[in-house]
Amino acid sequence: xxxxxxxxxxxxxxxxxxxxxxxxxxxxxxxxxxxxxxxxxxxxxxxxxxxxxxxxxxxxxxxxxxxxxxxxxxxxxxxxxxxxxxxxxxxxxxxxxxxxxxxxxxxxxxxxxxxxxxxxxxxxxxxxxxxxxxxxxxxxxxxxxxxxxxxxxxxxxxxxxxxxxxxxxxxxxxxxxxxxxxxxxxxxxxxxxxxxxxxxxxxxxxxxxxxxxxxxxxxxxxxxxxxxxxxxxxxxxxxxxxxxxxxxxxxxxxxxxxxxxxxxxxxxxxxxxxxxxxxxxxxxxxxxxxxxxxxxxxxxxxxxxxxxxxxxxxxxxxxxxxxxxxxxxxxxxxxxxxxxxxxxxxxxxxxxxxxxxxxxxxxxxxxxxxxxxxxxxxxxxxxxxxxxxxxxxxxxxxxxxxxxxxxxxxxxxxxxxxxxxxxxxxxxxxxxxxxxxxxxxxxxxxxxxxxxxxxxxxxxxxxxxxxxxxxxxxxxxxxxxxxxxxxxxxxxxxxxxxxxxxxxxxxxxxxxxxxxxxxxxxxxxxxxxxxxxxxxxxxxxxxxxxxxxxxxxxxxxxxxxxxxxxxxxxxxxxxxxxxxxxxxxxxxxxxxxxxxxxxxxxxxxxxxxxxxxxxxxxxxx
Amino acid sequence: xxxxxxxxxxxxxxxxxxxxxxxxxxxxxxxxxxxxxxxxxxxxxxxxxxxxxxxxxxxxxxxxxxxxxxxxxxxxxxxxxxxxxxxxxxxxxxxxxxxxxxxxxxxxxxxxxxxxxxxxxxxxxxxxxxxxxxxxxxxxxxxxxxxxxxxxxxxxxxxxxxxxxxxxxxxxxxxxxxxxxxxxxxxxxxxxxxxxxxxxxxxxxxxxxxxxxxxxxxxxxxxxxxxxxxxxxxxxxxxxxxxxxxxxxxxxxxxxxxxxxxxxxx
Numbered sequence: 001x002x003x004x005x006x007x008x009x010x011x012x013x014x015x016x017x018x019x020x021x022x023x024x025x026x027x028x029x030x031x032x033x034x035x036x037x038x039x040x041x042x043x044x045x046x047x048x049x050x051x052x053x054x055x056x057x058x059x060x061x062x063x064x065x066x067x068x069x070x071x072x073x074x075x076x077x078x079x080x081x082x083x084x085x086x087x088x089x090x091x092x093x094x095x096x097x098x099x100x101x102x103x104x105x106x107x108x109x110x111x112x113x114x115x116x117x118x119x120x121x122x123x124x125x126x127x128x129x130x131x132x133x134x135x136x137x138x139x140x141x142x143x144x145x146x147x148x149x150x151x152x153x154x155x156x157x158x159x160x161x162x163x164x165x166x167x168x169x170x171x172x173x174x175x176x177x178x179x180x181x182x183x184x185x186x187x188x189x190x191x192x193x194x195x196x197x198x199x200x201x202x203x204x205x206x207x208x209x210x211x212x213x214x215x216x217x218x219x220x221x222x223x224x225x226x227x228x229x230x231x232x233x234x235x236x237x238x239x240x241x242x243x244x245x246x247x248x249x250x251x252x253x254x255x256x257x258x259x260x261x262x263x264x265x266x267x268x269x270x271x272x273x274x275x276x277x278x279x280x281x282x283x284x285x286x287x288x289x290x291x292x293x294x295x296x297x298x299x300x301x302x303x304x305x306x307x308x309x310x311x312x313x314x315x316x317x318x319x320x321x322x323x324x325x326x327x328x329x330x331x332x333x334x335x336x337x338x339x340x341x342x343x344x345x346x347x348x349x350x351x352x353x354x355x356x357x358x359x360x361x362x363x364x365x366x367x368x369x370x371x372x373x374x375x376x377x378x379x380x381x382x383x384x385x386x387x388x389x390x391x392x393x394x395x396x397x398x399x400x401x402x403x404x405x406x407x408x409x410x411x412x413x414x415x416x417x418x419x420x421x422x423x424x425x426x427x428x429x430x431x432x433x434x435x436x437x438x439x440x441x442x443x444x445x446x447x448x449x450x451x452x453x454x455x456x457x458x459x460x461x462x463x464x465x466x467x468x469x470x471x472x473x474x475x476x477x478x479x480x481x482x483x484x485x486x487x488x489x490x491x492x493x494x495x496x497x498x499x500x501x502x503x504x505x506x507x508x509x510x511x512x513x514x515x516x517x518x519x520x521x522x523x524x525x526x527x528x529x530x531x532x533x534x535x536x537x538x539x540x541x542x543x544x545x546x547x548x549x550x551x552x553x554x555x556x557x558x559x560x561x562x563x564x565x566x567x568x569x570x571x572x573x574x575x576x577x578x579x580x581x582x583x584x585x586x587x588x589x590x591x592x593x594x595x596x597x598x599x600x601x602x603x604x605x606x607x608x609x610x611x612x613x614x615x616x617x618x619x620x621x
Numbered sequence: 622x623x624x625x626x627x628x629x630x631x632x633x634x635x636x637x638x639x640x641x642x643x644x645x646x647x648x649x650x651x652x653x654x655x656x657x658x659x660x661x662x663x664x665x666x667x668x669x670x671x672x673x674x675x676x677x678x679x680x681x682x683x684x685x686x687x688x689x690x691x692x693x694x695x696x697x698x699x700x701x702x703x704x705x706x707x708x709x710x711x712x713x714x715x716x717x718x719x720x721x722x723x724x725x726x727x728x729x730x731x732x733x734x735x736x737x738x739x740x741x742x743x744x745x746x747x748x749x750x751x752x753x754x755x756x757x758x759x760x761x762x763x764x765x766x767x768x769x770x771x772x773x774x775x776x777x778x779x780x781x782x783x784x785x786x787x788x789x790x791x792x793x794x795x796x797x798x799x800x801x802x803x804x805x806x807x808x809x810x811x812x813x814x815x816x817x818x819x820x821x822x823x824x825x826x827x828x829x830x831x832x833x834x835x836x837x838x839x840x841x842x843x844x845x846x847x848x849x850x851x852x853x854x855x856x857x858x859x860x861x862x863x864x865x866x867x868x869x870x871x872x873x874x875x876x877x878x879x880x881x882x883x884x885x886x887x
Contacts, residue, residue, distance in 0.1 A: 155855050162852075227852045233829060234812040234854055321830040327813055328828070361709070363723035370733050392815060392850075393826045394807075394833030401755055408748045415740035418702050419733065425709035427646065428723045432713040443706045451695045454747055455688055460754035464673075464684040464822050467815050467850025531672035531688070533819040535850045538858035542846075586719045617725030 020095050022077055027110040030076030034210070037071025038064045058243055058312040061221065065247035069210040076112045076206055081199055100198070102600055112206060114198035117598055120184025121498065122205050124491075127179055128567070130172035130212070131484075135563055137165035142522075142556035145549050148541055158539035160223025160241070167228040167245065168215065171252055173479055174294070174341065175208070175259075176487040177348035182263055182287045185494050188591040189281050191272025191609065193601040196265040204259035211251040218244035227537055229338070232319030232330040236311045243312070246305045253302035260291040260298075272590065274609035281589050281613050282371050283490075286351020289375045290344050293382065297340040304333035328395045335386035343382045345479055347375055349486025350417055350446075353439050356493050357424045359587040360436040364614040366423025370416045377413025381406060391459050392466045400459045407457035414450055418443070433585070434508040438489025441516045445481025449474060452527070470530025473523040481519060488515075488566070495573070496580030500596035504577055507569030511562045518558025525551030588613040650708045657707070658700030665692025674820050677845065677866045679838045681822025683754045694746065698739075758836070769836070770797065774807045776814030776827035779856035781847055790879040792886040795847055795864030798872035799839050807833045814860065815851035820844070826851055839866040 042064040049056045073079065084090050091099065100115045101108030108118050109125075141161050144152040153161065187195055195201045218224055221241040226234045235242055267288045271280065307318040308330070317323035319330045351371075358365045365371065385407045391400050421443060430436050452474040455461045465471060495503040529548035534541050541549065583592035590607055631637045641647055669688045676682040714720035772795070773784040783792045795818060797803050807816045809827035816835075817824045820843060825835045842865070849860035867875065879886050 155858065159852070159855065159857070225852075225854050229852075231813055231852070234852070237812060237854070321828070326831075360719075361723055362720055364725055364727050366726060367728035367733055369728070392824045393813075394828060394831070401752060404751050404755070405748050408744050408751070411744050411747075412737065412740045415698075415736065416733075419736045422702055422705040423726070423729070423732070426705055426726070428709050429712050429714050429720045430709055431719050432715050440706055440710055443702060447699055447702055451692070451699065454695065455691055458687055458691070458747060458751040458754075460680070460683050460751060460758065461687040461691075463680060463758075463824050464819075466824055467817065528672050531669060533674055533846065533848070535817065535848050535858075537852040540858045614727075615725075617723045619725055 020092075020098070022080060022091075022095050022098055025075065025077035025080075025112065026107070027076060030072040030074075030206070033075025034068045034072030037074075038068035041067035054240075055313055055315060057240055058309075059314075061240055061243040062247055062309055062313060065214045065217070065243065066251075068214065069207070069247075069251050072210045073203075073206060078112055078203055078206060099202075100194075100600060112202050114194070114202050115600065116183050116187050116195045116198065116201055117498075119201050119205050120180050120182075122209075123175055123179030123183055124498070126205070126209065126212070127172050127176050128570070130168055131176070131563075132567070134165050134168035134172055135560065137161045137168065139556060139560050141165060142553045144539065145541070146553040147550065148543050148546050150540070153539075155539045156223060156225070159225045159227070159537070160219070162537050163224040163227045163230075163245070164215070164218060165228075167248065169479075170228055170341070170345075171208075171211075171215075171248075173345045173483055173487075174256065176345075176484065177352055177490055178259070178263065178287050178291055179205075180498070181283070181352065181487075181490050181494055182259075182291070182348065184498050185591050186263070186284055186287055187266060187270070188497075188594060188598065188602050189284055189589050190267060190270065190275060191590050191603065191607040192266060192270035193603070193606075195262050196270055197262045200258050200262050204255045204262065207251060207258065208255040211248045211255070214244055214251065215248040216244075218242075229334060230305075230308065231334070232308060232311070232327045233321070235308050235330075236320055243309075246309045246312070249305040250302055250309075253298040253305075256291075256294050256298045260295045263291045264288055264295070272607045272609050278368070279609055279612040281355060282365060282368065283348070283351045283355040285372055286347045286354070286375055289379050290347040290351075293340050293347075293379045294344045296383070297337045297344060300333055301337035301341075304330055304337070307333075328390070328393060331390055331393055331395065332386070335389045336383075338389065339386045340379075340382045342475070342478065343378050345483045347378065349483035349490070350442070351375070351486075352490035352493070353442050353486045354417075354420060354424075355589070356435045356489055357421060357439050358614050358616055359493075359585050360431040360433060360439075361424055361428035361616075362431070363424055363428050363617045366420050366426070368612065368614065370423075371420040374413045374416030374420065377416070378410060381410045381413065385410060388457055388462075391462050404457060404459050408454065410457075411450065411454060418447070418450075433492075434503060434505060434512070435489045435493035435585075437509075437512050438485050438492070441485045441512070442482055442489070445477050445485060445516075445519070449477030449481055452477065465530065467535055468530040469526045469534045469536050472536045473526035473530055476523050476526070481523070485516075491570075493585070494591070495570075496584050497591055497596060497598070499574050499577075500580055501573050501577035502580045502584065504569040504573045507565055507572065511566035511569060514558050514562030514565065516562075518555045518560075518562055520555070522552050522555030522559060525549065525555060588615060646708065646712075650704045653707050654697075654700040654704035656700075657703040658696045661696035661699045662693050665689045665696065674846075675841070675843055676822065677820040677839055677841050677843050678822055679840055680758060681820060682840075683757065684822045687750065687754065690750075691747065694743065698743065768802060770801055770803045772797075772803060772805050774805050774816050774827065775810060776807070776816060776849065776853075776860070777810035778812065778854055779849070779860040781816070781849075781860065781862050785876070788876045788880070790876060790884045790886065792879060794862055794886065795845060796872055796875050797839050797845075797864070797866050798869045799842050799866050801869070802836060802838050805835050805837070807835070812853050813851050814849045814853045817848045817850040818864070819846045819848060820866075824850055842866045842868060 045060045045063055081091055101113040101118050144150050144158055218241040221244055222239040223241045224245050225238050267284055310316040311318055317325040319325045319327050354371055387399055387403045388407045456465055492503050525548045529545045532545055534545045582595055594602055631640050673685050676685055771786055775782045783795055807825050807827045809829050814827040816827055821837045823835045823837045825833045845864040847862045
């Protein structure tokens, strides 16, 4: 841990450790060293290898990608601290203050900065960029599907679009709430001066950052044909672009493991005096349960991908039936990660809305304990349901019944989340500001997503629905309709604290309605296509599905327009929006007790908590 | 806390319920709930039968029944959730200052218990329904195998092919006789595919070197669309063929016509 002073920033000298290497390193040096490592590895490994053998190509490409990642981290100075430890020293106080970005203005966003608020903003901008790229790919997919027989893109490009849209959005959605708000807001919410491990915090972001160019490189290596699920043996058969996918997941798993441990430790160990567990804001509880769930989930994905990498580089044959392997092994490993991951995405979004609803309805959160029971129940059950993705795989038909039971049981804790929200709304007079609108959108979207999930969890109905557009529509209702809506609500809510300015309301309203109406048109159209029998991930389809697909595409353009308006609102408000007061919503959580810009150590005096943050309202009647 | 008045509750539970029902906001919420419930009931009873294809097997009919009746059963729950949300939405406060403080309801134990018990009940209904339907499918698997028509299905990038071992014919369309159970043995030549004869309402993955089996009970005649439901590479979208459930006489003459051309469909 750093030993930062609690003195206000103004009374401290600006750190200036001139002779330290730390001051010379930034994103630029990281990229230079990364690129040198990448090309160095590429040429060194290529020399003397038969590059007509795909195994060799895969070896060279994978190692070059990892070399880029490690080189970048060396170049940005991520390993200076551990290196000092090796020689029996540590960073000086002055260097640590420098690393925290004290007094460095905008340049600290491009450095290995340990301040959780800087990391939060880095995540926010990174997530927005990923959503932008993923959204653009979604627009291209929907454009290709606007009419049957369309050749807007070729089948190769289409399959790559489907896979890269999928993985880009999944990665973005995993960090969309816990990245920006979990890093920027959460430590302040619990009254901490920083995260438990500030250097690991910076590491988690910059490791993730190195995965972005790796994933983008898939386009230049021929794309990926497998969708984001990367099922074997198709992934064994796939071309060089697949290496980019494999490397991305392995790098990303490192980032989430680091971030998950950091957030969990922070919440367990660094809460303000008096913040007992039953006084912790519900967003903090949700984010913690979410990352705690990620800690076992993502390493499984990493293992699955390492085995894919071994199959592709040294022909181990984990997933190759010809040499005794099995594609079902991959499917199991993938979904052992894949289903908890859905809730890793969902829970922070819901928790953000549970934080928002009491503030705007001016009522306590209804049944705080039910909310925790809901999150904990979902997290517990979510590790026992993975094989419902494999009902039709033929893997273990005799397990379909048991997995159906565990899956259906998830509807009980999920129901509690609804109860908490509608209980909070009950008899309330909501202050209809931007964040509050998201609560209503969530209730509608997640209701549809939840009910359609019940059909899908039922084996006989899944006989028909599995692998159809119906599934695509269902999980977009939960991931986009519920989780992204929650994150956008969170952004509107915390924007004043993160930027010091209010989010433009008019832009926000226009965006909200275009996105929500468009979203429902888009995915109701897709439900129809799925019910009619259209498989998912198809570049083309029969005339029977033409109407449903046209409806979907129209909805998609509306979502796209709405998102552009939101982007404009965010940029415009960030630059020149109305200056926000310290507590624009009259909320009672700790982050609203600190000014903007938030001081380096957040609180001039460590806060003491005497009650939970939901003491709104008057006694009845 | 701006106001510390205490709610004066009626003396008996019966009187409390009576007072609750008479409240204007409760009545409005109730009628909103009726409206939303009706929307979902209509969606279930009207939309799904309209969207989903004609059922040619008992399995497909079971699928459709689940889609329809689960929607109808979940309609009241959707009604409760949406009516409370809608009522609060309609009661909105606009402006730049927060509204007055609401009522400090921290929790309501009976409501939490009733809610949880109700969702448990719905959950059990869904599970029971699913298990019964699943058992019906399994029963089909264990019935007298000699009666069944056997079809070996092979998926390869990017086409389906069929072999009828008893009739000794190789085909690229899937024709079946009505009222005779059929067993599909499914395998892949390369990557994973998923064999989906849409109107039959069954599906199973085609895996490399492992045979998976499903049964169907064709109970009506009509065309079948066969698709691949598992992304299998470049031309996944075009990996489809067609077929039909036919009368036994039509099926027999179709078999004969293929046997006449050396057992391979032209």
